[in-house]
Amino acid sequence: MFSRRLFLASTSAALWLPKMAYAQGGKPHFTLGVASGTPKLDGFILWTRLAPDPLNGGGMPAGIAEIRVRVCTDEAMRNTVRDEIVRTSDEDAHSVHYKVTGLKPGREYFYQFYYGDEESVIGRTRTTDPNAPEARVALASCQHYETGYYAAYRDMAEWVPDCVIHTGDYIYEGGISALGAQMRDVGGGERRLFEIVRQHNSNEITTLWDYRNRHALYRSDPHLQAAHAVAPWIVAMDDHEVDNNWASDTPQDPEKQTPLEFQIRRYAAFKAYYEHMPIEAPPTFHKMRATLQLYGKYHMGPALIHLLDTRQFRSDQPCGDGRKPLCDEALDPERTMMGAAQEAWLTNSLKTSPAPFNVIATQVWYTPYRYTEAPVTNMDSWDGYPAARKRLSETLADGVSNPVFLTGDWHTAMASTVYETPFDQTSRRVGHELVGSSISSSCPWARDMEIVRDANPHVSYLNGKKRGYLRATFTKDNCQAEFRIVEDSGRPDSLVTTDTEVRTKDM
Numbered sequence: 001m002f003s004r005r006l007f008l009a010s011t012s013a014a015l016w017l018p019k020m021a022y023a024q025g026g027k028p029h030f031t032l033g034v035a036s037g038t039p040k041l042d043g044f045i046l047w048t049r050l051a052p053d054p055l056n057g058g059g060m061p062a063g064i065a066e067i068r069v070r071v072c073t074d075e076a077m078r079n080t081v082r083d084e085i086v087r088t089s090d091e092d093a094h095s096v097h098y099k100v101t102g103l104k105p106g107r108e109y110f111y112q113f114y115y116g117d118e119e120s121v122i123g124r125t126r127t128t129d130p131n132a133p134e135a136r137v138a139l140a141s142c143q144h145y146e147t148g149y150y151a152a153y154r155d156m157a158e159w160v161p162d163c164v165i166h167t168g169d170y171i172y173e174g175g176i177s178a179l180g181a182q183m184r185d186v187g188g189g190e191r192r193l194f195e196i197v198r199q200h201n202s203n204e205i206t207t208l209w210d211y212r213n214r215h216a217l218y219r220s221d222p223h224l225q226a227a228h229a230v231a232p233w234i235v236a237m238d239d240h241e242v243d244n245n246w247a248s249d250t251p252q253d254p255e256k257q258t259p260l261e262f263q264i265r266r267y268a269a270f271k272a273y274y275e276h277m278p279i280e281a282p283p284t285f286h287k288m289r290a291t292l293q294l295y296g297k298y299h300m301g302p303a304l305i306h307l308l309d310t311r312q313f314r315s316d317q318p319c320g321d322g323r324k325p326l327c328d329e330a331l332d333p334e335r336t337m338m339g340a341a342q343e344a345w346l347t348n349s350l351k352t353s354p355a356p357f358n359v360i361a362t363q364v365w366y367t368p369y370r371y372t373e374a375p376v377t378n379m380d381s382w383d384g385y386p387a388a389r390k391r392l393s394e395t396l397a398d399g400v401s402n403p404v405f406l407t408g409d410w411h412t413a414m415a416s417t418v419y420e421t422p423f424d425q426t427s428r429r430v431g432h433e434l435v436g437s438s439i440s441s442s443c444p445w446a447r448d449m450e451i452v453r454d455a456n457p458h459v460s461y462l463n464g465k466k467r468g469y470l471r472a473t474f475t476k477d478n479c480q481a482e483f484r485i486v487e488d489s490g491r492p493d494s495l496v497t498t499d500t501e502v503r504t505k506d507m
């Protein structure tokens with residue numbers, strides 16, 4: 001259930017109070033909350049899903065349902081600017097994607113859905129504005145349901161950001177783990193505590209119904225719902241929304257899934273992702289291959305945000321994936337992280353951008369990282385795609401104003417300075433990378449990273465021990481980042497504090 005208390009504790013000047021969702025007779029339908037996203041100068045996408053039995057297919061009868069949606073300029077929902085009936089059906093799991101256009105830039109709006117005599121909570125959202133003096137951006141990633149509660153999202157909702165960027169691992173595809181705490185070897189004779197605090201709802205997911213039920217499980221969390229209800233989200237998937245470390249047409253374990261089975265699975269995962277996210281369009285087909293449009297740009301005040309999709313169009317991880325020395329395959333100049341169309345789009349946008357800050361939100365680490373004396377590379381990150389990284393770094397070093405990478409994936413909070421030539425601090429400075437920790441996913445490789453910290457002097461902050469997220473505030477000449485950390489991810493009411501603060505103008 002939505003918590004009113006969250007918003008009473010809000011620091012926002014525009015304090016507002018969502019109403020509780022309820023149903024008069026029968027089961028409630030707005031069990032998964034509301035969301036907004038894909039913010040534009042004049043609108044956004046509003047989302048909800050009718051799901052009286054969310055963990056078992058949704059529970060709606062087959063056929064069409066009509067839902068009323070209202071958009072207002074005030075939290076009391078009096079000054080109405082849109083009031084419409086939208087239709088949905090079992091084709092889309094009774095999800096609603098209502099596209100609003102024609103609004104004013106840089107404004108706050110409130111919205112609510114109605115089904116029969118039932119009303120949803122009231123959501124808050126914003127249109128974008130390139131002329132706004134400031135942009136407050138929250139960065140989230142990696143929210144394994146089993147390994148932690150979402151205190152980070154409770155804290156994020158209290159901050160009331162202008163937008164939330166989610167760089168992926170919104171769900172995890174794996175099966176059910178055993179509950180409880182475990183001491184595990186993390187190498188070097190050291191043992192650390194890991195905990196399973198709640199459980200997945202099925203074995204590893206592969207079908208459309210599996211993916212729907214898994215999204216519904218994650219979305220049933222009240223703190224995740226609160227973060228969705230408070231700001232527009234800008235989202236792209238990483239690997240676990242489909243299958244661990246998949247790349248384009250290749251699954252993690254091709255020996256266990258035929259190419260056709262993986263194409264069907266990929267479509268199921270994309271379809272369910274669309275059904276649960278405030279994004280514009282469902283997956284489309286080219287022959288047997290589904291694609292989902294996720295990359296795009298957003299004008300958030302001084303920051304022009306480019307959200308990348310580094311999963312759907314990439315070359316397969318080289319050298320057999322994993323962490324190992326680079327082999328010749330990795331150096332092939334034809335290898336791509338974004339695919340030709342996305343790479344051309346990004347290069348063109350960066351070269352013509354008038355924004356003081358150019359954000360590149362990417363799923364995987366851009367910063368090179370040495371794991372041992374003899375360099376070992378994480379093949380899934382940009383380290384495994386050196387030619388693609390070189391092309392982008394050359395573009396960035398060539399006069400692009402203040403590039404800042406905002407990144408997830410590695411469950412480790414990090415701040416770095418990016419140089420054009422990896423590990424060469426005499427080469428041109430490209431910009432900075434700020435990595436949020438994971439919302440809840442654990443980091444069994446945190447120690448591996450800590451012990452080689454000195455071999456990575458371009459990294460000024462590193463913390464893989466704690467869960468959390470990033471608050472980044474952009475003004476014309478600075479990006480101020482607060483690394484928020486969760487004291488105890490085994491508790492939904494855990495304290496969340498600032499571990500450190502960095503300013504790009506000091507880095």
Ligand SMILES: [Fe+2]
Nearest residue numbers: 142169409441
């Ligand atoms: Fe992850």
